Amino acid sequence: MLRNFLKVSKRFIINYMSYEENYLSKRPQSLCKMCGKCCRVSTTSTPYEKLKQMAEEGDEGAKDFLSIFVPYESIEAARKVGKDTVDNILERLRADGKLNENEITFYRCKYLQPDNLCSNYENRPALCIHFPSTPWAITPPNCGFDGWLFWKREEIKQKVRREKEELLELKLLKKRTKDEETLKKIELVEQKIQRNIDMYKKYGSNDW
Numbered sequence: 001m002l003r004n005f006l007k008v009s010k011r012f013i014i015n016y017m018s019y020e021e022n023y024l025s026k027r028p029q030s031l032c033k034m035c036g037k038c039c040r041v042s043t044t045s046t047p048y049e050k051l052k053q054m055a056e057e058g059d060e061g062a063k064d065f066l067s068i069f070v071p072y073e074s075i076e077a078a079r080k081v082g083k084d085t086v087d088n089i090l091e092r093l094r095a096d097g098k099l100n101e102n103e104i105t106f107y108r109c110k111y112l113q114p115d116n117l118c119s120n121y122e123n124r125p126a127l128c129i130h131f132p133s134t135p136w137a138i139t140p141p142n143c144g145f146d147g148w149l150f151w152k153r154e155e156i157k158q159k160v161r162r163e164k165e166e167l168l169e170l171k172l173l174k175k176r177t178k179d180e181e182t183l184k185k186i187e188l189v190e191q192k193i194q195r196n197i198d199m200y201k202k203y204g205s206n207d208w
């Protein structure tokens with residue numbers, strides 16, 4: 001019985017390697033086609049005015065973003081430069097129920113050169129180095145990372161399914177355990193596993 005518990009705990013520790021170890025360091029940069037689409041048209045979930053306020057208040061992420069990106073005058077202006085990218089973003093946000101056309105702003109990076117190369121490469125901020133920074137990032141159509149992101153999403157779904165099975169195993173184990181100390185340990189692991197499953201709730205982990 002205890003061996004089962006130790007097995008689950010060990011799997012739990014392996015699964016909980018950091019975001020850097022699990023995702024960022026494994027991102028094959030060679031997949032980037034250097035098409036420049038993500039530099040030419042970008043957006044954020046935070047409205048422009050709020051972003052400026054955050055930058056003034058010292059938010060590093062907002063400061064980094066606004067240090068390279070300048071807003072297009074309108075959605076149409078952005079569409080003239082990257083219609084497929086703009087429409088893809090709008091469609092994804094609409095599907096997720098997150099689209100507010102009055103608040104969305106598109107941006108272009110001032111460092112992108114006509115040959116699609118970055119004139120600020122050595123000093124580009126972390127947001128560029130890490131793009132696409134999650135398996136659910138909205139990438140421009142035909143981004144070289146698309147297939148890899150699909151597999152990363154599948155891997156996470158499989159991990160969450162395994163964790164749900166582990167929760168069931170732990171539930172059974174609890175029924176058979178009398179020792180108070182062991183029960184407490186099991187509950188701690190249960191809580192941690194549940195927290196991890198909940199982290200992906202916004203992507204639909206309840207249904208995986």
Ligand code: SF4
Nearest residue numbers: 032033036038143144
């Ligand atoms: S859109 Fe994708 S393939 Fe193109 S430059 Fe950006 S990360 Fe690279």
Ligand code: SF4
Nearest residue numbers: 039109111112118128
């Ligand atoms: S700084 Fe370079 S990599 Fe980052 S968005 Fe601008 S052009 Fe692209």
